[in-house]
Amino acid sequence: MAIGKEIxxxxxxxxxxxxVRALNNVDFTLRAGEIHALMGENGAGKSxxxxxxxxxxxxxxxxxxxxxIPHPIINRSPQEAQHNGISTVYQEINLCPNISVAENLFIGxxxxxxxxxxxxxxxxxxxxxxxxxxVDIDVTINLENxxxxxxxxxxxARAVDISSKVLILDEPTSSLNDFEVSKLFAVMRxxxxxxxxxxxxxHFLEQVYEICDRITVLRNGELVGEYEVDKLPRVQxxxxxxxxxxxxxxxxxxxxxxxxxxxxxxxxxxxxxxxGKIKPFDITVNKGDVVGLSGLLxxxxxxxxxxxxxxxxxxxxxxxxxxxxxxSRAPIDSIRAxxxxxxxxxxxxxxxxxxxxxxxxxxxxxARQGMFKLLSRKEQEEFADRFxxxxxxxxxxxxxxxxxxxxxxxxxVILARWLLTNPDFLILDEPTRGIDVxxxxxxxxxxxxxxxxxxxxxxxxxxxxxxxxxCNRMAILRDSSKVGELSGDEITQVNIMKAIAGGTTx
Amino acid sequence: MSKVxxxxxxxxxxxxxxxxxxxxxxRNFLLFVTIVLFIIAYVAGLFAxxxxxxxxxxxxxxxxxxxxxxxxxxxxxxxxxxxxGIDISVGSVVAVTCMMLAxxxxxxxxxxxxxxxxxxxxxxxxxxxxxxxISYLKLQPFIVTLAGMFFARGLTAVISLxxxxxxxxxxxxxxxxxxxxxxxxYLNRKGEMIYPYIYPTVxxxxxxxxxxYIMLRYTKFGRTIYAVGGNEYSAMLMGxxxxxxxxxxxxxxxxxxxxxxxxxSLNTLGxxxxxxxxxxxxxIASTVIGGTPLTGGVGNVIGTLFGxxxxxxxxxxxxxxxxxxxxxxxxIISALLALFIVLQSLLAMRKEKQR
Numbered sequence: 123m124a125i126g127k128e129i130x131x132x133x134x135x136x137x138x139x140x141x142v143r144a145l146n147n148v149d150f151t152l153r154a155g156e157i158h159a160l161m162g163e164n165g166a167g168k169s170x171x172x173x174x175x176x177x178x179x180x181x182x183x184x185x186x187x188x189x190x191i192p193h194p195i196i197n198r199s200p201q202e203a204q205h206n207g208i209s210t211v212y213q214e215i216n217l218c219p220n221i222s223v224a225e226n227l228f229i230g231x232x233x234x235x236x237x238x239x240x241x242x243x244x245x246x247x248x249x250x251x252x253x254x255x256x257v258d259i260d261v262t263i264n265l266e267n268x269x270x271x272x273x274x275x276x277x278x279a280r281a282v283d284i285s286s287k288v289l290i291l292d293e294p295t296s297s298l299n300d301f302e303v304s305k306l307f308a309v310m311r312x313x314x315x316x317x318x319x320x321x322x323x324x325h326f327l328e329q330v331y332e333i334c335d336r337i338t339v340l341r342n343g344e345l346v347g348e349y350e351v352d353k354l355p356r357v358q359x360x361x362x363x364x365x366x367x368x369x370x371x372x373x374x375x376x377x378x379x380x381x382x383x384x385x386x387x388x389x390x391x392x393x394x395x396x397x398g399k400i401k402p403f404d405i406t407v408n409k410g411d412v413v414g415l416s417g418l419l420x421x422x423x424x425x426x427x428x429x430x431x432x433x434x435x436x437x438x439x440x441x442x443x444x445x446x447x448x449x450s451r452a453p454i455d456s457i458r459a460x461x462x463x464x465x466x467x468x469x470x471x472x473x474x475x476x477x478x479x480x481x482x483x484x485x486x487x488x489a490r491q492g493m494f495k496l497l498s499r500k501e502q503e504e505f506a507d508r509f510x511x512x513x514x515x516x517x518x519x520x521x522x523x524x525x526x527x528x529x530x531x532x533x534x535v536i537l538a539r540w541l542l543t544n545p546d547f548l549i550l551d552e553p554t555r556g557i558d559v560x561x562x563x564x565x566x567x568x569x570x571x572x573x574x575x576x577x578x579x580x581x582x583x584x585x586x587x588x589x590x591x592x593c594n595r596m597a598i599l600r601d602s603s604k605v606g607e608l609s610g611d612e613i614t615q616v617n618i619m620k621a622i623a624g625g626t627t628x
Numbered sequence: 629m630s631k632v633x634x635x636x637x638x639x640x641x642x643x644x645x646x647x648x649x650x651x652x653x654x655r656n657f658l659l660f661v662t663i664v665l666f667i668i669a670y671v672a673g674l675f676a677x678x679x680x681x682x683x684x685x686x687x688x689x690x691x692x693x694x695x696x697x698x699x700x701x702x703x704x705x706x707x708x709x710x711x712x713g714i715d716i717s718v719g720s721v722v723a724v725t726c727m728m729l730a731x732x733x734x735x736x737x738x739x740x741x742x743x744x745x746x747x748x749x750x751x752x753x754x755x756x757x758x759x760x761x762i763s764y765l766k767l768q769p770f771i772v773t774l775a776g777m778f779f780a781r782g783l784t785a786v787i788s789l790x791x792x793x794x795x796x797x798x799x800x801x802x803x804x805x806x807x808x809x810x811x812x813x814y815l816n817r818k819g820e821m822i823y824p825y826i827y828p829t830v831x832x833x834x835x836x837x838x839x840x841y842i843m844l845r846y847t848k849f850g851r852t853i854y855a856v857g858g859n860e861y862s863a864m865l866m867g868x869x870x871x872x873x874x875x876x877x878x879x880x881x882x883x884x885x886x887x888x889x890x891x892x893s894l895n896t897l898g899x900x901x902x903x904x905x906x907x908x909x910x911x912i913a914s915t916v917i918g919g920t921p922l923t924g925g926v927g928n929v930i931g932t933l934f935g936x937x938x939x940x941x942x943x944x945x946x947x948x949x950x951x952x953x954x955x956x957x958x959x960i961i962s963a964l965l966a967l968f969i970v971l972q973s974l975l976a977m978r979k980e981k982q983r
Binding site for chain 1: 859925926
């Protein structure tokens, strides 16, 4: 359908965040019946712009106009934004785990009978709202019982159900598999037909070109421009996001050759397993290897890594590390032995939000050395500065609390933490999730470089292309067990897909 | 009580019981444990004190009679704990409530009704001030209510350092008004039929439990309380008014603290400075034993009622036994509290594992 009138206009939006200009004079326009991608690198101001729009953050100057309201509006709270016809799915799932799925969908607007909440109707309506997304689950039990992907679908169903004029989807697809993404897209198209304006924030370029009509690009808190999708080729988009000419995507395609098989074995697991998490598996990682773990979400990729690291204690099998039998009672044992682990969920398991960048970087090394051999302040500062420089961590200062950094930069801080301990074996679980293209490329290069320097690496990513670029071997997981392994020329998209789908035995 | 939360199934009696138990076990394990524990303790009491008439219905009713005030206050505490808050001022509020009532009726010769209304108003204002400090100024609830605790205790002493006994005729009459049940009677030694009785405060306490249950389960406000306790930031982003919800919870809690104080005053018919010391800890302990952890987002007033009853039952055991110091009940309660905290964290760990 034709794209309609302008339903949302943001003009000259400016916001400072602890003395840093987060948004500078940004304009954004959304029309009825369009899907509008908001693009930019990490820290470009996408999330801030959305938080300003939804009332989760205040802004200093500028105006927001909504169609049908004759004066500029300021949403002082998400409640007001909802009232003005704006609903949002945030990047991190913002639902309450301790109440039922149905309540998460309807809280604040529960169906009532005689002034009391009508649970029956609510549960029925919840079923229906989820059926639109092809999700069929028991809506009467608490949300916390479901996987991240289901929780994300619930968040989407809620926003879709509330939405009257504007629907904001901030990175909704990062934890969804292809099937779920296609369902989401179908719903988005339906809503678009109904005349809704949808703001879609994502890092997946393919998705932008699949579903969006228009793109607004931000960089460093400033507007770069607004473009129609068909008139902006991918390379151009990336170039605009990064603010430089960019043909590196092709360049990184060079494959990591990896070990020749003659190198020393660093990690060797035989029949290692952890009840309820990962079935017994064998795996070896040599010096110079980047071994990818591939599989659908929930197939046991992270669990395999956690069992190797000792984050979950294996109850079966044998693990040999650097030739010796190794049992880790706690992560500290693994750190001391020379392992490093970059967890998937950086918000909960990785960064310590209130500590400074410096403290976050040195913490693993300090732990490895033991509590009583304190690193001197000078050493700490040297290390911190070296890695801020090396990984190009964007921070005001080494003493800035980590929580003030953008997601991608937080990820780099954790990476720095492990690199500082100089581990022989490094596990990277989704190191590039929620990170912009530029930083992704940097991290991929870094991984290859580390392997070439003789480290053994396990690399987990949901993006197959990224795995193709960085891994020289790949283990395939399905239903909590390792079902196969690919190496060298066998690693192709088709083979991986086949192995994951279980069509052929590899 | 526990049948309230199920749709009335048409099946036979034991079937209903099974379904209720099944549902409880699945959905609310902690509440299940609390109720089972109460039943076990009660049955054990029946055997242990067979010769002392433990099975007499009056013994059970006395559990309610002597703890009516605590039940009311624990209902308020449940809501506070669900939003991951805490209120340690309620014991002192009970003291000041009793003192104000006694002073107004005895010294100022006021009638009971206006005196009661004044203390209830005091509770609302007191709760509103604490709630405003906690929700709008984002102060720590522990510190705010610690200040509230000192303030209320101080106020009690300022009103009177002497003990005051209430002699107001209407008030005393209300306090001693026995409501006989039409059943459960037994013949005493003289051959007279004695029916068990309760006081009006028991009706009040049970009504508060029912109202609390309905509010938490069937109103938007009640469900918002759970959402806020589960994740405040998410609740805010879902468009819920977090600050107002927290303020209202503390206002209700302040009101219930003074209402519980009124019930307490009807039991004691007097006031002195040291009255109800440590009462807030009884309320918190009973609530936790009733399946409401301090971490917020979870809880149930039915459990709280059983929590209070378990505490009361232990006290009754100790007094029936006769030779033990009454402090033994504190030791047993502390053991129970430890048990429940361990259970709660085991449950949390199991959930973590399942994911």
